[in-house]
Amino acid sequence: MHHNISNNHSFIVTKLATNNITTTNMNFFSLIFFLLQHVHIFELTIATAMFIALRAWRSKRHHGLPIWPILGMLPSLLYGITTNLYEWLSEVLIRQNGTFTFQGPWFASLDCVLTSDPRNLEYLLKTKFSSFPKGRFFRYTLRDLLGNGIFNADKEAWQRQRKTVSLEFHSTMFRNLTAESLLELVHKRLLPLLESCVNKSRVIDLQDVLLRLTFDNVCMIAFGVDPGCSQPHLPDIPFATAFEDATETSMRRFITPVWMWKFMRHLNVGVEKRLKESIEKVDEFAESVIMTRKKELALQHDKSDLLTVFMRLKDENGMAYSDKFLRDICVNFILAGRDTSSVALSWFFWLLHMNPQVEEKILAEICRVVLSQREGLKKEEVVVGSCLAFRPEEIKKMDYLHAALSEALRLYPSVPVDHKEVVEDVTFPDGTVLLKGTKVIYSIYTMGRMESIWGKDCKEFKPERWLRENGHFMSESAYKFTAFNGGPRLCLGKDFAYYQMKYAAASIIFRYRVKVLENHPVVPKLALTLYMKHGLKVNLQRRDAAEIDKYFKV
Numbered sequence: 001m002h003h004n005i006s007n008n009h010s011f012i013v014t015k016l017a018t019n020n021i022t023t024t025n026m027n028f029f030s031l032i033f034f035l036l037q038h039v040h041i042f043e044l045t046i047a048t049a050m051f052i053a054l055r056a057w058r059s060k061r062h063h064g065l066p067i068w069p070i071l072g073m074l075p076s077l078l079y080g081i082t083t084n085l086y087e088w089l090s091e092v093l094i095r096q097n098g099t100f101t102f103q104g105p106w107f108a109s110l111d112c113v114l115t116s117d118p119r120n121l122e123y124l125l126k127t128k129f130s131s132f133p134k135g136r137f138f139r140y141t142l143r144d145l146l147g148n149g150i151f152n153a154d155k156e157a158w159q160r161q162r163k164t165v166s167l168e169f170h171s172t173m174f175r176n177l178t179a180e181s182l183l184e185l186v187h188k189r190l191l192p193l194l195e196s197c198v199n200k201s202r203v204i205d206l207q208d209v210l211l212r213l214t215f216d217n218v219c220m221i222a223f224g225v226d227p228g229c230s231q232p233h234l235p236d237i238p239f240a241t242a243f244e245d246a247t248e249t250s251m252r253r254f255i256t257p258v259w260m261w262k263f264m265r266h267l268n269v270g271v272e273k274r275l276k277e278s279i280e281k282v283d284e285f286a287e288s289v290i291m292t293r294k295k296e297l298a299l300q301h302d303k304s305d306l307l308t309v310f311m312r313l314k315d316e317n318g319m320a321y322s323d324k325f326l327r328d329i330c331v332n333f334i335l336a337g338r339d340t341s342s343v344a345l346s347w348f349f350w351l352l353h354m355n356p357q358v359e360e361k362i363l364a365e366i367c368r369v370v371l372s373q374r375e376g377l378k379k380e381e382v383v384v385g386s387c388l389a390f391r392p393e394e395i396k397k398m399d400y401l402h403a404a405l406s407e408a409l410r411l412y413p414s415v416p417v418d419h420k421e422v423v424e425d426v427t428f429p430d431g432t433v434l435l436k437g438t439k440v441i442y443s444i445y446t447m448g449r450m451e452s453i454w455g456k457d458c459k460e461f462k463p464e465r466w467l468r469e470n471g472h473f474m475s476e477s478a479y480k481f482t483a484f485n486g487g488p489r490l491c492l493g494k495d496f497a498y499y500q501m502k503y504a505a506a507s508i509i510f511r512y513r514v515k516v517l518e519n520h521p522v523v524p525k526l527a528l529t530l531y532m533k534h535g536l537k538v539n540l541q542r543r544d545a546a547e548i549d550k551y552f553k554v
């Protein structure tokens with residue numbers, strides 16, 4: 001038989017009286033013993049559960065999420081993972097005015113401060129840059145995949161790499177190489193591939209095609225090799241699947257108690273086994289690139305790609321860089337240059353599909369720019385399907401396209417969250433106190449969805465917000481638009497990435513309408529970069545001459 005709580009109380013009092021025991025002379029343990037004997041365990045459990053739930057619920061008001069005994073905020077995080085983690089996180093951050101402290105389970109090392117407040121971003125990325133390195137925890141978590149490469153390095157190791165890469169990226173030779181390689185890849189691979197899909201009315205995964213394109217491109221400019229991944233027959237590249245798997249499983253470590261993933265790694269089971277296997281395949285590819293390059297150098301081939309530059313350099317002890325370090329350089333550059341631009345372009349094409357008026361404006365701009373740059377242009381030269389190739393100065397003049405890509409990156413930043421660790425006690429501009437060793441995660445994804453930064457229409461895709469009245473592109477502070485990071489660790493490939501994305505997008509839009517398959521699910525994947533979980537399945541429709549003519553007559 002069950003009693004309700006108030007009945008229960010009188011029941012205990014009666015029992016106490018009949019047993020001639022008073023609460024004053026009864027010690028704590030005998031009371032517990034007495035209660036256990038006489039109160040139904042079920043009722044006690046319900047009462048305790050209700051008490052705990054009430055307390056957890058009340059803590060939500062102050063801390064943003066309910067805090068449970070032992071588990072901390074883990075149940076909410078698990079819920080977030082099963083839905084859309086970035087949307088879930090944004091909802092919490094916005095409710096908490098841009099900053100909140102995540103309290104993980106006991107002994108899990110998951111505690112951290114999360115922020116999307118531009119004042120804090122400027123503080124940690126620029127003002128107090130040296131107090132916010134990547135830190136030991138994050139470096140250790142990503143060490144198996146990224147090693148000591150630029151993304152995962154701090155202090156001198158980072159500075160040395162940054163200096164070398166920066167010099168290389170700003171050289172005329174590099175700029176020429178990027179323009180040439182892109183021209184070749186787009187015209188000899190991407191467009192013939194798309195054309196054959198149109199002819200056969202074949203559905204393609206545009207994200208996969210773009211990943212192949214940027215993979216070939218980054219390998220050509222960074223390591224001087226062409227893996228041929230974007231060839232029209234779409235060869236099977238085991239490296240690509242392994243690499244995606246490795247970024248996904250590495251990300252999982254951030255939401256798994258440290259002792260747990262370390263234990264799994266030790267036993268080589270589950271996700272950790274998958275990670276190990278994928279890293280082995282990634283390493284195989286990097287090793288083959290390094291070996292090829294070394295052989296060519298021995299034969300005195302004159303190469304000037306980034307990998308060769310590093311091979312010729314000496315480390316802090318005057319020794320040549322080890323093969324392991326060269327491997328780290330390869331993996332970091334593939335992550336930097338392959339995934340970021342292609343996933344950004346995938347989200348961009350999806351947003352265009354949803355906003356056809358923006359697509360029309362881009363097409364109008366492409367035609368206008370080409371017309372204004374090429375005096376006496378003959379109609380045959382611009383006929384659809386022709387080999388018209390955009391010139392670098394034309395790409396630079398496409399301000400509306402630049403704005404539309406920035407808008408896509410604002411809403412779907414390729415690096416959705418990033419991390420730091422503070423090395424001294426500091427206070428954020430918003431008043432949050434950070435003790436030495438606190439882990440900080442900043443959500444770039446959330447920043448694009450904050451009314452306080454972008455206004456009431458922040459969730460809408462509006463390239464116009466990036467344009468001045470004269471139609472020229474207007475850049476935004478890196479601490480509000482943090483898709484390319486900011487301060488001393490600002491993305492080194494930003495200019496190249498815009499050029500590459502604009503070139504590929506303009507070449508596609510000029511020739512085709514990209515239609516996403518009806519009911520194709522578009523959701524982000526939980527990985528280091530914002531892949532679309534199910535790719536982007538599209539149909540391409542060739543534009544007819546009249547469509548283009550319309551703009552050339554203006």
Ligand code: HEM
Binds near residue numbers: 338414418419489497
């Ligand atoms: C849409 C395209 C791109 C986006 C959104 C992007 C974004 C970013 C972000 C957020 C970071 C900071 C990462 C961190 O410190 O954790 C970064 C760093 C970097 N990016 Fe990019 N990136 C893009 C394209 C590229 C390309 C194409 C390259 C080169 C081929 C490149 C090279 C780098 C390098 C070398 C760094 C490291 C900078 C440092 O730590 O000092 N990025 N990028």
